Amino acid sequence: MEIGITIAFWVLAAVIIGAALAVVLLRNIFHAAIFLVLCFFTVAGIFIILSADFLAGAQVLIYVGAIGVLIIFAIMLTRETQRGNPSGRLRLPALIVGLLFLITMVAVVVSTNWNVVAEIPEPTISSLAQALFSKENGFVLAFEIAAVLLLAAIIGAIVLVREK
């Protein structure tokens, strides 16, 4: 069990980092979008080995199913693929900022003494629903606001791309 999770983690981590590097480094934007979808899929695998079952399903549905398709649609609608995926003037500063951020985060993660609890969670769907919708300490108001936000995003998108 433990060795299986370890192997799965290293394989998934290698695929995630390779796919993310392909997203920012590949010349063809369409290929970059395909690798982005692969990256989303492997992040769902990471959620599974973290025993967050519902989130893995939601990740596949929302990111792979909806956001991936939407991004590929936008690439096809804008027809910029022949121009490639060039870097701007900020390439070197961006590399420095990224590396500095990475070094800082790794140093913080390694040096902090995390208060790890050795407790394997149950299947999480029912307790997640209770945490979202319970009367005390629930997130009902935030849930409703998220619904209004999605409606506003849909109407905003329609207004923005509608033919005049």
Added chain:
Amino acid sequence: MAVGLEHFLILSAILFSIGLYGALAKRNAIVILMSVELMLNAVNISLVAFWRYVAPALMTGQVFVIFVMVLAAAEVVVGLAIIISIYRSRETVDVEQIDLMKW
């Protein structure tokens, strides 16, 4: 060596750094949006890892991930709509040529 919290947090930091580099360095607006999605995924990984290893009894970490997913969906919809409408009027999605509001 067993996989622990640090492994997931470092994976999340690497993914976030790649996304940060892409968002800052790329010129195609759609690739910038894709890099932002990478960064949001990195944050989701660390939130779920914290839930799993630090507070598995509280479900707040997973609830936050759900809200991040909702916001990412809304953000990508509006962002792509803005990019497509800019492409219609200016025939480009290169952020260095979209300088209408630059002083």
